[in-house]
Amino acid sequence: MAILVIAEHDNSSIKAATLNAVTAAGKIGADLHLLVAGSGCAAAAAAAAKIAGVGKVLLVDAPHYADQSPENLAALVVANAAAYGHIVTAATTVGKNFMPRVAALLDVAQISEIVAVEAPDTFVRPIYAGNVLATVQSSDGVKVITVRATAFEAAAEGGSAAVENLAAGPDLGQSKLIDRELTKSARPELTAAKIIVSGGRGMGNGDNFHQLLEPLADKLGAALGASRAAVDAGFVPNDYQVGQTGKIVAPQLYIAVGISGAIQHLAGMKDSKVIVAINKDAEAPIFQVADYGLVGDLFEALPALLTELG
Amino acid sequence: MAAFDVDYLEVIKEKVLKILVPVKRVVDYNVKVRVKADGSNVDLANVKMSMNPFDEIAIEEAVRLKEAGIASEVVAVSAGLANCQETLRTAMAIGADRGILIQSDVDLQPLAVAKLLQAVCEKEQPQVVICGKQAIDDDANQTGQMLAGLMNWPQATFASKVVVAGQQATVTREIDGGLETIEIALPAVLTADLRLNEPRYATLPNIMKAKRKPLETTNPETLGVDVTPRLKTLKVAEPPKRSAGIKVADAADLVMKLKTEAKVI
Numbered sequence: 001m002a003i004l005v006i007a008e009h010d011n012s013s014i015k016a017a018t019l020n021a022v023t024a025a026g027k028i029g030a031d032l033h034l035l036v037a038g039s040g041c042a043a044a045a046a047a048a049a050k051i052a053g054v055g056k057v058l059l060v061d062a063p064h065y066a067d068q069s070p071e072n073l074a075a076l077v078v079a080n081a082a083a084y085g086h087i088v089t090a091a092t093t094v095g096k097n098f099m100p101r102v103a104a105l106l107d108v109a110q111i112s113e114i115v116a117v118e119a120p121d122t123f124v125r126p127i128y129a130g131n132v133l134a135t136v137q138s139s140d141g142v143k144v145i146t147v148r149a150t151a152f153e154a155a156a157e158g159g160s161a162a163v164e165n166l167a168a169g170p171d172l173g174q175s176k177l178i179d180r181e182l183t184k185s186a187r188p189e190l191t192a193a194k195i196i197v198s199g200g201r202g203m204g205n206g207d208n209f210h211q212l213l214e215p216l217a218d219k220l221g222a223a224l225g226a227s228r229a230a231v232d233a234g235f236v237p238n239d240y241q242v243g244q245t246g247k248i249v250a251p252q253l254y255i256a257v258g259i260s261g262a263i264q265h266l267a268g269m270k271d272s273k274v275i276v277a278i279n280k281d282a283e284a285p286i287f288q289v290a291d292y293g294l295v296g297d298l299f300e301a302l303p304a305l306l307t308e309l310g
Numbered sequence: 311m312a313a314f315d316v317d318y319l320e321v322i323k324e325k326v327l328k329i330l331v332p333v334k335r336v337v338d339y340n341v342k343v344r345v346k347a348d349g350s351n352v353d354l355a356n357v358k359m360s361m362n363p364f365d366e367i368a369i370e371e372a373v374r375l376k377e378a379g380i381a382s383e384v385v386a387v388s389a390g391l392a393n394c395q396e397t398l399r400t401a402m403a404i405g406a407d408r409g410i411l412i413q414s415d416v417d418l419q420p421l422a423v424a425k426l427l428q429a430v431c432e433k434e435q436p437q438v439v440i441c442g443k444q445a446i447d448d449d450a451n452q453t454g455q456m457l458a459g460l461m462n463w464p465q466a467t468f469a470s471k472v473v474v475a476g477q478q479a480t481v482t483r484e485i486d487g488g489l490e491t492i493e494i495a496l497p498a499v500l501t502a503d504l505r506l507n508e509p510r511y512a513t514l515p516n517i518m519k520a521k522r523k524p525l526e527t528t529n530p531e532t533l534g535v536d537v538t539p540r541l542k543t544l545k546v547a548e549p550p551k552r553s554a555g556i557k558v559a560d561a562a563d564l565v566m567k568l569k570t571e572a573k574v575i
Binding site: 069070071074092093094096097098099100101102103104105107108109110111112113122126127128129130131132133134135136137138139140174175176177178179180181182183191195220228231232237238239244245247252253263264270273274275276287288289290291292293294295296301304305307308309 | 352464489491
């Protein structure tokens with residue numbers, strides 16, 4: 001049976017995490033269909049057709065899919081589920097929102113945030129904030145899966161799949177979007193960045209984030225992240241948070257500044273390729289996972305770092 | 311229909327707004343879990359257990375809605391071993407009015423819990439269910455959404471702000487790119503994110519008072535729910551450990567090593 005991947009998109013382009021989900025689905029090994037449900041989303045479907053490994057793009061274009069509300073999206077997926085053995089999406093806030101609803105309506109378990117595919121019915125997923133990896137086998141007829149994007153490479157371009165129109169389902173009208181406040185930034189997106197500069201409680205206040213961390217991030221072309229403590233203290237917005245319940249990241253380089261390294265934070269970044277920690281407390285747990293540790297006052301280290309980078 | 315009738319109806323309904331909050335007993339968030347030597351599961355012997363932190367936030371939100379005069383009753387529900395009673399007592403010490411324990415020795419997976427909650431919802435008829443967004447043990451992040459699906463109710467997950475007025479909830483949600491606000495009709499399922507509120511500490515008098523609050527015990531058979539696990543855990547393992555690297559002397563040393571050794575800048 002074929003695999004259905006549900007794309008996340010903004011009606012004009014496909015979100016990066018979907019590319020990782022496509023790669024994960026490819027490892028299951030069957031014909032792969034990508035569902036693009038949106039409103040005025042032909043451009044997103046065209047972009048989806050170019051993803052390598054996609055056999056067919058299913059396009060559903062109707063006003064009530066504009067916001068990809070979980071009620072309408074889940075109902076649409078369930079209505080089209082019969083032909084598929086696996087239903088897959090990325091474990092983003094959109095995927096985490098609608099996919100369990102799909103699983104419940106199909107009366108099957110969801111396998112959350114897989115990091116490896118062992119067999120078409122067997123997957124590896126992190127539990128306990130990533131401190132344990134569980135290998136689980138599903139006995140359900142349909143496997144409903146969300147994918148941890150950082151665990152799989154992004155699928156490349158180079159496909160030329162056909163785009164097929166699919167009928168829209170009814171508008172359930174259960175939810176109305178009032179407002180979206182998206183953080184505007186010229187910096188790369190946290191989950192897709194190659195370099196991340198992240199600040200913790202040690203930054204002291206939000207101004208220091210602006211004056212000391214942002215220049216470093218800009219110099220390196222990096223995204224800005226934060227620990228829970230920094231977000232709770234109001235230094236930066238919620239969506240900066242890296243950790244078990246925030247964003248899971250795995251960049252080439254993660255620079256943790258003034259972050260002590262609680263297990264909940266480590267859960268979100270310990271798969272980074274290279275970790276740098278700058279902290280004045282030599283005993284801080286962050287140094288136990290850091291490849292390069294700089295023990296010192298960040299208010300001296302950050303300006304010095306900027307000077308050294310030229 | 312005259313406007314008067316609608317308002318009247320809303321007032322009546324507001325007065326009986328019942329909130330159901332599922333709470334899970336999990337390994338305390340400060341505990342670093344270990345895998346059993348045979349790799350069959352994590353070792354939970356003699357480990358400190360607590361209420362799932364997100365469920366604490368959910369209870370707090372429900373109790374605040376009651377204190378604000380919006381809700382009339384807060385019912386805590388827990389499913390699992392007999393000692394989930396402790397978790398229910400904690401919920402009642404925070405301010406839940408009563409508890410329901412669905413006792414079972416089976417490994418209860420999210421779909422099974424959602425079905426148990428569905429059975430409880432059909433009996434209790436709450437207008438709002440507030441779940442924690444995920445449990446910190448299995449990190450599944452499913453139960454609230456599954457319950458909403460089974461009940462055919464709207465859902466507002468990852469809530470950072472909740473306003474309930476009449477038969478509607480306006481919920482601000484934490485999403486990847488920032489925040490969004492949605493409006494949903496009740497009954498509905500909400501799931502609590504980290505910053506919805508800061509749960510209070512249960513005071514000793516409230517802990518004592520909680521011991522006298524009603525706690526009803528039922529089980530999956532009585533509720534008519536098949537809780538057979540759908541996922542089989544073949545093995546568990548600890549991920550490869552990162553070892554501590556080296557300490558650098560200063561910023562210059564760090565930049566040099568990142569350029570020439572790690573080659574990441």
